[in-house]
Amino acid sequence: MYSSYSLIKLLVCFYILCIQVLIRSVSSLNLTNAYLHHKCLASQGKYKQGSAYEENLNHVIDHISTYHFRDGFKHTSHGDAPNSVNIVFQCRGDSYGSKCGSCYATAVAGFRKRCQRYKGGIIWYDQCFLKVSTINTPPTKMDYENTFPMHNPNNVNGDTQLFDQNMKDFLYELALKADKPKADGSGLLYYATGEKVLGKNKVYAMVQCTLDIFHCKVCLKWCIKELSKCCEGKQGARVLGTSCNVRYELYPFTRT
Template sequence: MYSSYYLFKYLVCFYIFCIQVLIQSVSSLNLTNAFLHHKCLASQGKYNPGSAYEENLNYVMNHISTYHFRDGFRHTSHGEAPNTVNIVFQCRGDSYGSNCGSCYATAVAGFRKKCQRNKGGVIWYDQCFLKVSTINSPPTKMDYENTFPMHNPNNINGDTQLFNQKIKDFLYDLALKADKPKADGSGLLYYAAGEKMLGKNKVYAMVQCTLDIFHCKVCLEWSIKELSKCCKGNKGARVFGTSCNVRYELYPFVRT
């Protein structure tokens, strides 16, 4: 009886330990749909309840939700001007299928809450972004306006200038990989992730473009330059946009 009690206690403690490890693992990989930033496009105006624009918006949002998000991307337009609704949605390169669908539902709810009655707006989460607009931009046009940087407030120890240069070189290498054709010839990869030892630091990084732009490498190179302006020597940093994004950390944050 005595030994059974301690065996039970041991199993309970082991179970709690496993749960804690699982939570820490999920947290370190940022696998939750954590909110990052939003921007309401006030210049595009607002719509009235029951208007044609609201009907088109609801139709497009519901229509996209029926997809299985196998490639993690949707660019859809619906309606005639001046009530045309254009939506661009993309998940992080490692978050397809049900994970992507979950982030889409979160993004739609977040957009409706944070940009109430706005015809246009952008909302970013750890695993996806959603852009709603009255304007259907051609794939040759990069969106350099709707971007924002984030960085870890802590800096690395050592030569920050050398670290910054190595980070840039690493991200440029990933940009070249993302701009290469797929093995099946169906298009470009538009996503690359990797890890590398930079001195004493092991760095994890990823780059990604939306699947409909023509100049992925150009967009990524611009984002890498913006990253070097805002974030020097930081332990982690990223630049998000609606055409492409780049990120690096000193811990793993994407699924393999």
């Protein structure tokens, strides 16, 4: 029979064990916000300190920082040509709200550091991307130029060709899901995640489009084709852009 002291000690140990399990489970999701890549848009030139462009840039950046990021997306412009500033910012579909605001601050700091005085640039992190430009791209035009692939260096075990085909089919399924209307009728989902057993592997995948483009499914299908060009048989891979992106891994990496 336990004494009261022993019982308290047992409960404390159990509580600590639960916390450790929770920390491990969160860590296993790889919920990081690592820097992934950046591209300074050199063709758009540089601005001078104290210029009208810098004033407009600071205005837009400060304006967006007051946004609550409930839907994880912001596309806004300020100023007149040739000093107009256009910003597109989007968080991953499971990183809205305060997490999105934190990623915005990180992205702004990263852009200022890596593309000093450039009028335009793009920076990607694990949970968001930021694009600054002098050009306001219309929603009918997909940005297929500013994209890049990443992949795990390790290959899957077994029939890699079959895995690639099954993975492509799975991503197409998610692309169709992302292109469906929201339950409240406020627009299209433009984001979908899922998990599926493919042979001996359980895979986790995500697709997402920026909320202001017209043809999400078309953009995602393009990314899926690009994925098959760069990353055959890999345990994990992604193609990121400023209009849409796709990703799969052999471990869970999103919160939902």
